[in-house]
Amino acid sequence: MATQLLIIGLDGATWRLLAPWAREGRLPHLARLMARGTWGPLRSTVPALTLPEHEPIVLHAMPGRHHDEFDAASQRYKYEVNQRFGATAISQTIFRNPVVLTTMLRFDVGPTRERQALTQMLDRGRSLSGQKMPEPALKAFGPIGIQNPMAVILRQADTLELTPQQADSIAVLNRGFTMKLDSIWTPTAKYLAGLPERYDQDEAYDHYRRARETSVDALVKIAPSVRSLLTADQMRKLPTYITPFLDRRYLASVRSGTAGTGLGMIMGGGMALPGGATMFGGGGGGAGTTMIRIGTP
Secondary structure, three states, rough: OOOOOOOOOOOOOHHHHHHHHHOOOOOHHHHHHHHOOOOOOOOOOOOOOOOHHHHHHHHHHHHHHHHOEEEEOOOOEEOOOOOOOOOOHHHHHHOOOOOOOOOOOOOOOOOOOHHHHHHHHHHHHOEOOOOOOHHHHHHHHOOOOOOOOHHHHHHHHHHOOOOHHHHHHHHHHHHHHHHHHHHHHHHHHHHHHOOOOOOOOOHHHHHHHHHHEEEEEEEEHHHHHHHHHOOOOHHHHOOOOOHHHHHHHHHOOOOOOOOOOOOOOOOEEEEEOOHHHHHEEEHHOOOOOOOOOOOOO
């Protein structure tokens, strides 16, 4: 039986980008092909255009042997430009559509939802009626919106068909991440709970934001290890609300908060907190959030 060969052309791709992305786990399928096959930069044609570059691969001949528009004397390709390109005559342009640029910008006018929720909690028993929020409630509020993907994966071990080795490794990562969160939010909650009746809202929110950023940074470091432990099929079985928290680009976008994203507190329904408080989350700007997932994350 003849050997079968599959050639995949990635137009405009460069190994300066593909190779690092493959090593980082962002291109798992390409990384597997690279490991099983041969890869490397090739000398391009002159000029470096798609058609002249791809034909020699298929025809196994230099461009001058098969391309009708190749000038062997000048070692260049000959191209003809449409004379109407760039024309300004009314007779040629009257029915042409104008160039249209469409853009969508989103700004949060006013404090972010995280800041509003934090201020309302801190004002209770200070400038507002009610009892002050206790330290455990403030500690529970801190990591809201930062999902722990390892805990969810371990709860769904049977559904994901985790091996004992996978479960043990993820449990170790989960334990380390949980301890890290505790070391971040315990002193932060203690500071917030001890604020006087008149406090600086900006300073209080800065403490919260720094703790949030440190928490997300910890998850960013762990996410590649978690992804490397799971198979492609297991990744597809993960709940859609968890996969973004294994994506470093998504984590970077919500590192300091959800301003401008429309994600609100990234919670569905309500969440009860210690001390009788209840937090509700929803999409910002009065609209829901649509996430489109294509293929394996």
